[in-house]
Amino acid sequence: MKTHSIAIIKGDGIGHPVVDAAWEVLQAVAKQSGFALEGTQLPWSCAHYKETGVMMPADGIDTLRNYDAILLGAVGWPAEVPDAVSLHGLLLPIRKAFDQYANVRPHRLLPGVEGPLRRGGFDILCIRENTEGEYAGAGGRVHQGTAQEVAVETGIFTRMGVERILRFAFAQARARRGKLASVTKSNAQKHSMVFWDEITRQLAAEHPDVEVTSYHVDAMAARMVTAPESLDVVVASNLFGDILTDLGAAIQGGLGFAASANLNPERKAPSMFEPVHGSAPDIAHLGIANPIAAIWSGAMMLEHLGEKAAADRVMTALGDTTRQGIGTVPGKDRTDAITAAVLSALS
Numbered sequence: 001m002k003t004h005s006i007a008i009i010k011g012d013g014i015g016h017p018v019v020d021a022a023w024e025v026l027q028a029v030a031k032q033s034g035f036a037l038e039g040t041q042l043p044w045s046c047a048h049y050k051e052t053g054v055m056m057p058a059d060g061i062d063t064l065r066n067y068d069a070i071l072l073g074a075v076g077w078p079a080e081v082p083d084a085v086s087l088h089g090l091l092l093p094i095r096k097a098f099d100q101y102a103n104v105r106p107h108r109l110l111p112g113v114e115g116p117l118r119r120g121g122f123d124i125l126c127i128r129e130n131t132e133g134e135y136a137g138a139g140g141r142v143h144q145g146t147a148q149e150v151a152v153e154t155g156i157f158t159r160m161g162v163e164r165i166l167r168f169a170f171a172q173a174r175a176r177r178g179k180l181a182s183v184t185k186s187n188a189q190k191h192s193m194v195f196w197d198e199i200t201r202q203l204a205a206e207h208p209d210v211e212v213t214s215y216h217v218d219a220m221a222a223r224m225v226t227a228p229e230s231l232d233v234v235v236a237s238n239l240f241g242d243i244l245t246d247l248g249a250a251i252q253g254g255l256g257f258a259a260s261a262n263l264n265p266e267r268k269a270p271s272m273f274e275p276v277h278g279s280a281p282d283i284a285h286l287g288i289a290n291p292i293a294a295i296w297s298g299a300m301m302l303e304h305l306g307e308k309a310a311a312d313r314v315m316t317a318l319g320d321t322t323r324q325g326i327g328t329v330p331g332k333d334r335t336d337a338i339t340a341a342v343l344s345a346l347s
């Protein structure tokens, strides 16, 4: 039987229950579909940091390299470990080390879900650059603690990095409805964002079949709320993509619905699948985390592993669940009840 080996990092807070839910659903669909998923749990998290002083071992990246894919919950427990320590010790180095430069985040309404901002149907695919830009970590602080203190955070945009994410986005647009929205802030950021716009225009000339429009990120934020149906593929830098995809989550009903794939498109290293949301400390022990985003991310993982029919079955089961009104409103249904409904929709 075909077996896929998966590294499972539940991380912190609601990362645990939502990954448990996703794993249960993934196992069920694998059994139905005639392949196996072999999971290895890695306890890397803020709790692990408190025990060992590191978020993951020094050879953590080498360990992960052996798996076909990584399934992740959420990282961060800011009450005990500063976010800058936990995220730069686990999540961000994985994205970077494995060149998972395309962060793919679909935003659409599942049947029966009414987002607070819903205005008809929409189907947006956000493509977020995931390895450089504003997250490059370049910068520093001088004269710390004095009135002269200066903090610098430099965005780094390389031609290779910008071109490859735009090429990826053009290909996605070609495979969908042929529309690409490229997001920058080139009216204010005159180096990196003008550079991004230039490369967008160069690539547009190579893709005459794709309708390309450049938007400023502020205008895009408004458009995603007022006219989401006008958008198809949206491509943005690391930080802008981060912000726009929480907005995307909001228009699709909440953070509990937003899935993501951190892809190494060339498949030279494992890709990682995780919900867009974080560890949600405010609800972490209440048993009400919505597992749909994690389950949907699991479906994206199956598709990446070549199990498209199984991925489609999971998405159909999610739709059948929300169509019955289960899991549609944040906090209404318990994690276990939503998971049970998805499992029964599968069978």
Ligand code: NAD
Binding pocket: 014, 018, 073, 074, 075, 076, 077, 078, 083, 087, 091, 255, 256, 257, 274, 275, 276, 277, 278, 279, 280, 281, 282, 283, 288, 289, 290, 291, 293, 330, 331
């Ligand atoms: P968050 O996404 O954890 O929570 C924001 C709000 O959305 C909270 O009110 C939370 O209860 C709600 N929410 C999130 N997921 C939900 C779900 N599945 N079901 C129901 N409600 C849900 O964002 P935050 O509060 O800014 O961050 C908390 C921690 O998570 C921080 O340490 C942050 O750095 C980290 N974080 C990690 C990731 C990641 O690992 N990919 C992503 C975002 C935030």
Ligand code: IPM
Binding pocket: 076, 087, 091, 242, 276, 278
């Ligand atoms: C996300 C998260 C992370 C990001 C944080 C936790 C560093 O918000 O995956 O969207 O900004 O990439």
Ligand code: MN
Binding pocket: 242, 243, 246, 276
């Ligand atoms: Mn985010």
